[in-house]
Amino acid sequence: MIRTIARGGARVGASRAWRTLVLVLPGLWVGTVVLWEVLHPTGAQLIQLLAAAPAIACAGTGRRSCVLLGGMCAVFALVPIGSAGRDESIGTRFGTFAAILAVVIASYLTAGRRARLQRELESAHAIADAAQAVVLRPLPPRLDGLALAAGQLSASRGAAVGGDLYEVMATTHGVRVVMGDVRGHGLAAVGTVAALLGSFRDAAHDEAKFADVLRRLERALDRHLRERSRHEHPAATDKDPQSPVAEDFVTVLLLEIREDGEVHALNCGHPWPYLLTPGRAKPFAQAEPLPPLGLFPLPTELPAMDCGQLQPGEALFLYTDGAEDARDGTGRFFPLPAALTEAAKADPVSPRDVLRDVFAGLQRHTAGSTSDDIAILVLRNDRSALGAPLGARGTARQATTDPQPTTNL
Structure with missing residues (x-):
């Protein structure tokens, strides 16, 4: 018996494309910011944007990726990049470092809560499927x-x-x-x-x-x-x-x-x-x-x-x-x-x-x-x-x- 009807292959393809995007997006984000800093030594400083990378990684790939990428971004914030970076004070670089760590910790805790909710949702779906099979049982x-x-x-x-x-x-x-x-x-x-x-x-x-x-x-x-x-x-x-x-x-x-x-x-x-x-x-x-x-x-x-x-x-x-x-x-x-x-x-x-x-x-x-x-x-x-x-x-x-x-x- 056919219990449920698939809504079409288009949604499956879109879901796979989204998962691929969230896997590569954090690395692309970090690479773009670092490349900007190297190629524009006297321009605007974008190193603070590295704080967004661990949040993106946590949302798309999980808590482990969030910690690893966040640590790498924090190191980039402490190491001067380009001539403009060497002119920054240690206090400015440390402030950026602290901001990235704060984002990493918040994203890590948020991802943990999301994982717990996901497990609860999957359990609820399993119970609902069992109840539905009793109401409208397979022929x-x-x-x-x-x-x-x-x-x-x-x-x-x-x-x-x-x-x-x-x-x-x-x-x-x-x-x-x-x-x-x-x-x-x-x-x-x-x-x-x-x-x-x-x-x-x-x-x-x-x-x-x-x-x-x-x-x-x-x-x-x-x-x-x-x-x-x-x-x-x-x-x-x-x-x-x-x-x-x-x-x-x-x-x-x-x-x-x-x-x-x-x-x-x-x-x-x-x-x-x-x-x-x-x-x-x-x-x-x-x-x-x-x-x-x-x-x-x-x-x-x-x-x-x-x-x-x-x-x-x-x-x-x-x-x-x-x-x-x-x-x-x-x-x-x-x-x-x-x-x-x-x-x-x-x-x-x-x-x-x-x-x-x-x-x-x-x-x-x-x-x-x-x-x-x-x-x-x-x-x-x-x-x-x-x-x-x-x-x-x-x-x-x-x-x-x-x-x-x-x-x-």
Whole structure:
């Protein structure tokens, strides 16, 4: 599974160029000052500028370089250079020497503090990565006859998890899939993602009726929003229209893929997936979705939609609306259908290649800066054909009854 998406090779090249510059800059600085003193014996004296060299070395190369270069600069300050340097009094040269030593000591202490902060930051990143892997855990490349690839691009700088969620579970009722998009992004959205994924991972196994999985998600969201409201604004009530969570909602798409490839869906305001075949991408279903979770209660009757059969070799492309809404500098939307058609040329369609190509296209289109979280999940049916197609392709229809439990082999 692809957890994070690289922002491009340009930043790597720029980082290497910067490291090279800070390595050679202190030596160039010292050489330039000394050369000036030698070639302009009667001109302005620049020996005091040597005090900047250890500070530059400390900022770019570390504490040891700071001390070595600072000692060398202090010696240059005490030794007369050129005729003008020999005319300087010992007091002036000693003052320059003391100033350079003061800069060396201050830079040394500052570099030590920076090194400690860097270690703490690296430790915090390691802990955050472990926590993020628990919330949005990696998916296996294969699960119950399906090939999988998934990735997440967070709009929050430095985060691997945002307001989007996905999970795939192999259960006795079929392979159950969730793809969702929490309103907004940041830490509050991550908390909602964690609550919903925790509920789905239990409900996918526990609930025989597919519709009951969605009802469990609705109850988990309602409970999470109430708790968050009491924590953030104790004076606000659950039904207070001024409550900070009064308008929070989540779009959710649930899929159940049976052993024979039959797909049932429950959609609450989420984009329908695309069906991918070699060189072609088209909407998998076109039914009107339910409202997003959190805005209105679910209806009493909640029949799943029969979307037909996912044939062996066919793939589904699930995504959040950040992929469609991504814009370039001129305001043009990302051409997702065209990008999918281009990415799905292989036979059979490769989920990892589709994921990689679409993310690469998104980064080129947005110049590496997205305004919304983007999550993508691609799954391909690698099972053997078990029967004729069920239902018309591309037009979802209501199932008359909830699908009965089946056992995956």
